[in-house]
Amino acid sequence: GAVVSQHPSWVICKSGTSVKIECRSLDFQATTMFWYRQFPKQSLMLMATSNEGSKATYEQGVEKDKFLINHASLTLSTLTVTSAHPEDSSFYICSANTGPEQYFGPGTRLTVT
Amino acid sequence: QKEVEQNSGPLSVPEGAIASLNCTYSDRGSQSFFWYRQYSGKSPELIMFIYSNGDKEDGRFTAQLNKASQYVSLLIRDSQPSDSATYLCAVNSAQFYFGTGTSLTVIP
Numbered sequence: 001g002a003v004v005s006q007h008p009s010w011v012i013c014k015s016g017t018s019v020k021i022e023c024r025s026l027d028f029q030a031t032t033m034f035w036y037r038q039f040p041k042q043s044l045m046l047m048a049t050s051n052e053g054s055k056a057t058y059e060q061g062v063e064k065d066k067f068l069i070n071h072a073s074l075t076l077s078t079l080t081v082t083s084a085h086p087e088d089s090s091f092y093i094c095s096a097n098t099g100p101e102q103y104f105g106p107g108t109r110l111t112v113t
Numbered sequence: 114q115k116e117v118e119q120n121s122g123p124l125s126v127p128e129g130a131i132a133s134l135n136c137t138y139s140d141r142g143s144q145s146f147f148w149y150r151q152y153s154g155k156s157p158e159l160i161m162f163i164y165s166n167g168d169k170e171d172g173r174f175t176a177q178l179n180k181a182s183q184y185v186s187l188l189i190r191d192s193q194p195s196d197s198a199t200y201l202c203a204v205n206s207a208q209f210y211f212g213t214g215t216s217l218t219v220i221p
Binding site: 034043044097100102104106107 | 147149154155156157158159162201203205209211213
């Protein structure tokens with residue numbers, strides 16, 4: 001299957017700082033990537049759809065000014081959590097489509113202290 | 114009504130038994146269907162996809178699709194403790210919709 005990578009795999013930051021998470025499609029080009037958040041023992045929550053060369057589409061209730069998404073190339077999308085707070089601590093997972101199939105990155109565990 | 118519905122479980126089966134996971138979807142026009150496995154603390158991994166009515170087999174896994182009844186299922190034969198995970202059903206209907214997942218425990 002297709003490979004999607006994420007970096008970093010885990011990050012600890014202080015409250016009020018910003019954190020950037022990278023998502024790359026390694027062996028295919030992805031015009032669309034997706035960002036999910038998952039809290040412990042809960043289901044995946046789609047945060048936004050990242051479109052190469054255009055603005056991201058955010059799901060209802062997701063603050064676009066807090067979760068900045070940049071999809072600058074066909075293989076890279078970034079999610080920046082700005083002014084992070086402890087309630088932003090979560091597992092952030094990106095995914096990308098190749099054809100009708102969607103593949104997930106390994107996830108980034110963010111802890112805000 | 115949710116786009117994709119799954120029984121959250123937990124489902125427990127003894128080692129060696131067949132585990133049966135079910136999923137229903139609401140959009141009759143959906144064309145592609147997927148099963149993901151998610152281990153605790155890990156991201157989902159695509160294990161099966163099916164596009165046509167009927168059965169599709171891959172090793173110990175069989176996906177079954179019935180578009181008329183709008184359900185898709187996953188059978189795991191000879192279940193192993195390593196199959197213990199949450200299984201997510203997903204449907205591609207203009208966009209991806211995920212179920213909330215079924216937790217499976219295989220008891221040694």
